[in-house]
Amino acid sequence: MKTNPREDISALLTRFRNGERRALAKVISHVEDHRPGFEELLHEIYPQTGKARRIGLTGPPGAGKSTMVERLVELARSDGETIGVIAVDPTSPFSGGALLGDRVRMSRVQTDSGVFIRSMATRGSLGGLAGTTEEVATVLDAFGMDVLLIETVGVGQSELDIAQQADETIVVLVPESGDSVQTLKAGLMEIADILVVNKADRQGSPDMVRALEDMVGLRKPGDRKPVVLNTIATNNTGMPELWAEIRRIYDELSSTGGLLSKRRSRIQLHLKKVVDRQIQNLLWNSSGSREMLEMFVKKIEAEEETPYTACRKIMNHRGL
Amino acid sequence: MKTNPREDISALLTRFRNGERRALAKVISHVEDHRPGFEELLHEIYPQTGKARRIGLTGPPGAGKSTMVERLVELARSDGETIGVIAVDPTSPFSGGALLGDRVRMSRVQTDSGVFIRSMATRGSLGGLAGTTEEVATVLDAFGMDVLLIETVGVGQSELDIAQQADETIVVLVPESGDSVQTLKAGLMEIADILVVNKADRQGSPDMVRALEDMVGLRKPGDRKPVVLNTIATNNTGMPELWAEIRRIYDELSSTGGLLSKRRSRIQLHLKKVVDRQIQNLLWNSSGSREMLEMFVKKIEAEEETPYTACRKIMNHRGL
Numbered sequence: 001m002k003t004n005p006r007e008d009i010s011a012l013l014t015r016f017r018n019g020e021r022r023a024l025a026k027v028i029s030h031v032e033d034h035r036p037g038f039e040e041l042l043h044e045i046y047p048q049t050g051k052a053r054r055i056g057l058t059g060p061p062g063a064g065k066s067t068m069v070e071r072l073v074e075l076a077r078s079d080g081e082t083i084g085v086i087a088v089d090p091t092s093p094f095s096g097g098a099l100l101g102d103r104v105r106m107s108r109v110q111t112d113s114g115v116f117i118r119s120m121a122t123r124g125s126l127g128g129l130a131g132t133t134e135e136v137a138t139v140l141d142a143f144g145m146d147v148l149l150i151e152t153v154g155v156g157q158s159e160l161d162i163a164q165q166a167d168e169t170i171v172v173l174v175p176e177s178g179d180s181v182q183t184l185k186a187g188l189m190e191i192a193d194i195l196v197v198n199k200a201d202r203q204g205s206p207d208m209v210r211a212l213e214d215m216v217g218l219r220k221p222g223d224r225k226p227v228v229l230n231t232i233a234t235n236n237t238g239m240p241e242l243w244a245e246i247r248r249i250y251d252e253l254s255s256t257g258g259l260l261s262k263r264r265s266r267i268q269l270h271l272k273k274v275v276d277r278q279i280q281n282l283l284w285n286s287s288g289s290r291e292m293l294e295m296f297v298k299k300i301e302a303e304e305e306t307p308y309t310a311c312r313k314i315m316n317h318r319g320l
Numbered sequence: 321m322k323t324n325p326r327e328d329i330s331a332l333l334t335r336f337r338n339g340e341r342r343a344l345a346k347v348i349s350h351v352e353d354h355r356p357g358f359e360e361l362l363h364e365i366y367p368q369t370g371k372a373r374r375i376g377l378t379g380p381p382g383a384g385k386s387t388m389v390e391r392l393v394e395l396a397r398s399d400g401e402t403i404g405v406i407a408v409d410p411t412s413p414f415s416g417g418a419l420l421g422d423r424v425r426m427s428r429v430q431t432d433s434g435v436f437i438r439s440m441a442t443r444g445s446l447g448g449l450a451g452t453t454e455e456v457a458t459v460l461d462a463f464g465m466d467v468l469l470i471e472t473v474g475v476g477q478s479e480l481d482i483a484q485q486a487d488e489t490i491v492v493l494v495p496e497s498g499d500s501v502q503t504l505k506a507g508l509m510e511i512a513d514i515l516v517v518n519k520a521d522r523q524g525s526p527d528m529v530r531a532l533e534d535m536v537g538l539r540k541p542g543d544r545k546p547v548v549l550n551t552i553a554t555n556n557t558g559m560p561e562l563w564a565e566i567r568r569i570y571d572e573l574s575s576t577g578g579l580l581s582k583r584r585s586r587i588q589l590h591l592k593k594v595v596d597r598q599i600q601n602l603l604w605n606s607s608g609s610r611e612m613l614e615m616f617v618k619k620i621e622a623e624e625e626t627p628y629t630a631c632r633k634i635m636n637h638r639g640l
Contacts, residue, residue, distance in 0.1 A: 039628050046626035267627070268617045272604060274631040279599055282640060284592065297588045306366035307587070308359050311594040319639050320602060 009037045013044055016143065021113065024143050028118055031135045039274070042135055045142035050263070052084070052141040053250050056166030057151045058191075063172040064198045067233040069151050073115055075243040076147050082114040084140035088133055088152040088162070089121045116140065131273035134165055134266070163191035164269060167262055168249050170194045170242075171226070173212075175204035189219065192226040193249050196242060200230035283318070292317070329357045333364055336463065341433065344463050348438055351455045359594070362455055365462035370583070372404070372461040373570050376486030377471045378511075383492040384518045387553040389471050393435055395563040396467050402434040404460035408453055408472040408482070409441045436460065451593035454485055454586070483511035484589060487582055488569050490514045490562075491546070493532075495524035509539065512546040513569050516562060520550035603638070612637070 012030075015023035027045075030038045055072075059065050069085060076083040118136060137148055152162050163169045171192040188195070195216075197208050212228045219225050227245055231238035253259040283289055296310040305313075332350075335343035347365075350358045375392075379385050389405055396403040438456060457468055472482050483489045491512040508515070515536075517528050532548045539545050547565055551558035573579040603609055616630040625633075 043626045043628035046628070047623055264617060264621065267620050268613060271613065271616060271620065271627045271630055274627045275603065275634055276600075278631055278635055279603075279640065280596075282635075283595065283599075293588060293591065296591060297584060300587050300591065301584065303367055306363045307591045307594045308363035308366070310591055311598055314591075314595055315598055315602075320599065 009041055013041065016045065019144070021116065024116060024139070027139050028136055031139055032120065032132055042138060045139065048142040048144075049138050050141065052137075052145050052148045054137065054141075054148045054150065054166045054168075055246060056162040056169035056191075057149060057172065058153070058162050058169065059172030059198075060174075061153055063174050064233050065151055065153070065172055068172060068196075068198060068231070068239070069149055071233050071236055071239040072149060072243060072246075075240060077112060077114055081146035082144065083116075083147040083149060084137075084143070084145040085115070085117040085149045085151065086133060086136055086140070087117065087119045088150065089119060116143075116145065131270075131277065133161070134270050134273065137165060138270075160191065165266065167253060167259055168193040168246065170196055170246070172196045172198050173208065174199045175202045175208045189215070189224065189226065193224070194242070194245055195226045195228045196238075197228070197230040198233055200232050200238065205230060283314075329361055333361065336365065339464070341436065344436060344459070347459050348456055351459055352440065352452055362458060365459065368462040368464075369458050370461065372457075372465050372468045374457065374461075374468045374470065374486045374488075375566060376482040376489040376511075377469060377492065378473070378482050378489065379492030379518075380494075381473055383494050384553050385471055385473070385492055388492060388516075388518060388551070388559070389469055391553050391556060391559040392469060392563060392566075395560060397432060397434055401466035402464065403436075403467040403469060404457075404463070404465040405435070405437040405469045405471065406453060406456055406460070407437065407439045408470065409439060436463075436465065451590075451597065453481070454590050454593070457485060458590075480511065485586065487573060487579055488513040488566065490516055490566070492516045492518050493528065494519045495522045495528045509535070509544065509546065513544070514562070514565055515546045515548045517548070517550040518553055520552050520558065525550060603634075 012023055012026060016027050027041055029035070030041055057065060057069060057072075066087075069087070073083050073085065118140075120133065120136065133150065137150065140148055150162055150166055169191050171188050171194070173195065175197060195212050197205055197212065199205070200209075209228055209230055216225050216228060227249070229238060229242055229245060231242055233239060250259075253262070284293065292314065296305060296314065299305040300307060300310060332343055332346060336347050347361055349355070350361055377385060377389065377392075386407075389407070393403050393405065438460075440453065440456065453470065457470065460468055470482055470486055489511050491508050491514070493515065495517060515532050517525055517532070519525070520529075529548055529550055536545050536548060547569070549558060549562055549565060551562055553559060570579075573582070604613065612634065616625060616634065619625040620627060620630060
């Protein structure tokens with residue numbers, strides 16, 4: 001028996017709007033896998049978005065990010081808030097399954113119905129991932145989650161993506177990162193609202209905090225000046241303070257208009273990615289376009305075209 | 321006094337074709353920075369490409385890739401070949417300047433006029449980097465380099481990009497990677513022509529080699545079966561054997577048609593990236609398009625559109 005996908009989507013939407021967790025999981029899968037109708041789903045739920053507070057969390061491998069996420073989930077829950085976690089894993093074939101292990105530890109909070117955790121691996125397409133993260137966040141937001149925590153390991157550009165997708169960003173470091181504080185400066189000061197030195201019981205922690213505070217102090221007026229905190233996430237030390245600071249910064253951003261301008265650039269990015277995806281489909285995924293591509297590749301091989309003349313002809317052909 | 325950029329480009333091309341190293345460096349900068357006329361430059365030199373043998377080299381941080389590159393450069397030079405090195409650094413703000421240090425060590429070979437080394441950092445755009453690497457390789461190829469060595473740290477998708485851009489790929493591991501051999505399997509077996517266990521004087525090296533050989537042995541018929549070698553790059557142990565193997569594999573690919581099909585997919589990828597770049601420019605970088613984007617962002621904010629309806633309208637407007 002064949003099912004009508006459009007009918008399926010409408011039934012799924014009804015269940016999603018009724019707050020069914022299994023429908024939430026299914027909608028996310030639709031979006032993640034780009035199943036037929038996923039954009040229609042996103043369009044339908046889009047008006048319900050814009051209420052969740054989005055917190056980004058990034059840091060080097062081994063900084064204790066997962067434990068910290070678990071604590072933040074507990075703190076949000078004890079405030080009576082629902083929370084969605086998106087753990088973005090820019091998988092390296094060299095680091096293998098380590099991050100997956102982290103996710104399993106979080107299963108303690110997974111049984112709570114006010115919590116929803118989703119891990120996403122890049123499988124070789126970091127660029128595409130940023131778009132998908134945004135749309136998975138859209139789904140969790142529309143589902144009514146009060147808080148969204150988007151976590152990623154800071155490699156390549158993933159930490160920049162996370163900062164673009166969050167209202168505020170926490171950068172987690174460990175005392176061992178101390179040696180390289182000077183080299184950290186450029187990238188991280190730009191994205192961090194809060195710099196956390198985790199594992200603060202380890203040697204070098206006070207030095208690291210001081211070095212970070214000095215660095216923050218040197219920032220020019222008007223530049224972002226992150227707050228420096230220290231925590232021991234494993235025994236909850238400093239975590240309530242971190243949570244309070246996250247809330248305080250959100251309120252501040254809310255009253256200064258910073259939140260609005262962040263959301264505006266997020267919408268812009270989102271719109272661009274949706275258009276880019278459509279154009280990619282249009283240009284390369286129809287059978288006619290594949291034939292055209294093949295033809296030009298052969299001409300380039302035969303030295304009758306270069307990629308640059310071929311490009312011009314493809315654009316002309318599309319009326320661009 | 322104003323200079324005519326078109327005239328500049330033609331003069332630059334003449335010097336480039338005369339084999340001037342400073343012109344080579346300048347052409348690469350043009351391409352890397354996307355300066356006006358860079359695509360014209362690439363179009364002009366494109367017919368001179370297709371002769372260089374492209375070798376990709378990737379591995380985790382600390383595997384000794386830079387030392388290995390230095391040895392391979394020396395081996396190529398002692399065969400009388402010219403060699404260009406592109407070191408792609410998917411910079412993480414957490415790992416800071418470490419990779420730059422590696423580059424300085426290579427200065428010993430930098431003074432040789434048959435060698436050209438270029439480091440490229442991503443600065444937050446891994447996706448864009450793959451396209452730029454290809455075009456910088458195009459420049460070095462057109463300049464007449466016999467061998468191109470493209471090196472990158474294996475994080476995110478960088479090791480997949482490198483495999484697409486090379487005729488053959490070397491994956492460098494160290495004995496310490498041993499624990500995770502099982503988890504390495506998926507990504508690396510697909511891209512490696514040669515698996516090298518470097519720092520073979522360290523404990524665990526024979527076990528690691530054996531584990532890798534077992535894994536290779538389990539590959540299905542028709543699947544790629546990488547060669548496993550071990551080296552101590554610091555004292556040149558195993559390096560001449562690695563170089564010989566690189567040459568042997570190239571000859572094999574050359575006679576089986578593997579080389580042709582790799583080059584064909586590279587051309588395809590290159591062409592797609594050139595077209596994508598043009599479309600990005602067309603869609604988002606003209607003043608009219610920026611206004612349109614602004615307008616739709618406001619409508620999405622006001623809940624009059626969603627990114628999905630706005631996308632349809634932008635595409636319609638462009639006749640797509």
